[in-house]
Amino acid sequence: MGFNIYDFSGMTHNMHLWFLERMSPTATTIVEWTIIGVSYMLFVALFGLFLVYAERKVCAAFQQRLGPMRVGYWGLLQTIADFIKLLMKELIMPKSADKFLYNLAPFIVMIATFLAMAVLPFAKGLQTLDFDIGIFYVTAVSSVGVIGILIAGWSSNNKYSLIGAMRSGAQILSYELSVSLSLVTIIILAGSMQLSVVVESQRDAWFIFKGHIPALIAFVIFLIAGTAETNRGPFDLAEAESELTAGFHTEYSGIKFAFFFLAEYINMFIVAAMATTVFLGGWMPLHFGSFESFNVVMDFIPPLVWFFMKVLGVIFLIMWFKWTFPRLRVDQILTLEWKYLLPINLINILLMSLVVLTKFHL
């Protein structure tokens, strides 16, 4: 299928050559890094703001109200106004806080988020790093964020923060397992951990269809565990408002609070993007076996649109959880993981191996 107009690899390659013609290889590398860095930062800032806006609108829809309406058309500029407010707020630090760690924590959370984003394939050729251990890399760096949360909770010298951080630590460590194991299920199916390969092998059918029931189970588990890992409701124990005021970021204000806030939303995006890439075919269009005309029409929709449509769909699901479910208790959250999700996951891997061994998926 030759829809090369949507292939970004040619474009990036040409850009690289264009730079090489004009400057030394070292300078080229530096310029390219800068471009990538700036575009990631812009993306995080803008998409984060958009997600905050979307969350407020989705939540408003669930609660039978309109949400922000005053600033800009349908309140579109509301989150920008909020962000400016956060930027201008005073940075308050508790007197007895551990100064260095207190300041470091928001950056660790933010860095973990950026690191995880580096391998996400947005479209063909639009991927910064294409490791052969891509999936492993994402699970590894996304758990760096919890260190930031633990440091934030400990260093702000507040009991609520500390309880929040402890909860968060226990929760993320447990759910990390489920996330990895549900991804392993798909790795067995795909035969590779390289994200571009995973996406490519979903060309004829997405893994959620291709992998039959085990893939579906893995997808559900991934969604649950992913929600838990981003500390979002119903798993928002770390910042349980009614119990711990604001949990680990109780003592943070201004831009440092904004970092935590933004990181939460971008983490949600990463979870959704991983779900999309691994289960829902990434930027691959929807194809149905032999409906040739349907498949061709689907091919015309650009991969970036496909990717973001799926991501936003998953994000909508995650928001739906948050605004309808009550919060779980800390022991229930661990029971859910260790007594239910983990055994199901292990059996699921076995099932998937059987499916792959019998070549049932082809």
Add this chain to the structure above:
Amino acid sequence: MINEELQAYLAGKFSNAEVKPGKQYLEILVQAADLHETAVQLKGVPELSFDYLICLTGVDYPESMQIVYHLESVKHRHMVVLKVNTADRVDPKVDTVSDVWQTAKYHEREVYDLLGVKFNHHTDLRRLFLDDDYGFPLRKDFKDEVRIVER
């Protein structure tokens, strides 16, 4: 038991106490020394079983402090008002009933806070609402030049 029966029963049971029908409920006025024993009896005797302390409060009369207990029996559904006068108005002391009705523990703290009645043998007699150095505001001779404007 209806009020007349209850009155006769109580009068027989508590010879030292004064049992009389009040405007609404039956009233028993006991001596401060008998209070705890009376309370135990009121709750413990199966025919009475006043197990629900509705309300515990104090009134500052010119010559003494009066502590008033509104009691109800969940089983028999009769009510009685138990009253006790303290000997001393300025430094009033009565026995606690918090070991009989647990809820009295905090009601007594409130009475101590607002009227300055000390409850003997109370396990945790601290002020409930106000500062330690604040007076006892529900006493009639309480004066606060700053916060209370007399008209």
Add this chain to the structure above:
Amino acid sequence: MSETKEIIITSDKIHTDEYLVNMGPQHPSTHGVLRLLVRLEGEMVHNIQPHVGYIHSGIEKMCEAISYPQVIHLTDRMDYLSAHMNNEAVALCIENALQVEVPERVKYIRTIMDELSRLASHQLWWCVMGMDLGALTTFFYGLRDREHILDIFEETCGARMTLNYSVPGGVMFDIHPNFQKRVKEFIKEFRKKLPEYDQLLTGNVIFQERTNDIGYLSLEDAIAWGVTGPSGRGSGFSCDVRKHQPYSAYPLVQFEEKLATKGDTFTRYRLRMEEMYESLHIIEQLIDNIPEGDYAVKMKGVVKLPEGEFYQRVETARGEFGVYIVSDGKKNPYRVKFRSPGFSNLFALNKMAAGHKIADLVAIMSTLDLVIPDIDR
């Protein structure tokens, strides 16, 4: 302050694994300025010491300086969600003392207003209960329906929260011509909306897990600690004043005192939900039969109670509310005491929540339905 002293005294006894957390006076789930000194070991609650008095306003002292009808206005400010029941308690107490028989119409109006207040209060409780458990959407569902009741209140007596509707001898104004129509519309609509509450929260697995089998309160403890209202009835404590010492139009209506024996958080939750149906049922019986007549009897300009002591109990949304008036025959009361349901209910919290997790403490506190001005007075 007494609180600080206590910490110093007990600090040598504190085990190294335990630590103190001050929940409140500013905390999202204490619903006001209540402070709980919580002793924790990890997530486990060992002991809860409530510290009250942050909005103690000396209402009882104030009452001694004002006339009887003025006392009613202060009662609004205690349990602001059961404002009308509090008003009615004082009005009934004065009427009993003066032996004034109020017209039938007044009784009907008061009872309907009582039950509407109870509904509004339970609706708000439901919103907040969901919110305390992290289900934020409930808040808007409850407030949406509560708005209709508040609109009816506003049309009837000009106020939405602090109603001031009952006066000695009757009610302040006659009901609005639209009153019956609007109440009937509301009932019809709310009967459709109530199942929505169950769909959103009651049946939810997480909600059930969070509330079932926590915060047990035995019948003995409920009676001993004087826990009344739906919280007490959840433990099987039959304490509905509307049944046992009926007032206003309650003797005329058929209703059930909902009782349960399990005494856990979910039971208390369910009882309040059932009480909403029961309230609707009571209003339905009365709304079409409001008799014609005066809305108040003519009282003297200055209300003077005969010498003596008077006690009136009513059932508010939270439990048993009592007014104790000592009169010396003058135009001001000699002593007024308000027995507030929240006061007794709050102090049973330690009994119920010790040994549970922090998250359970919040849920248990929620089912006690505390209103802080009601406790502090």
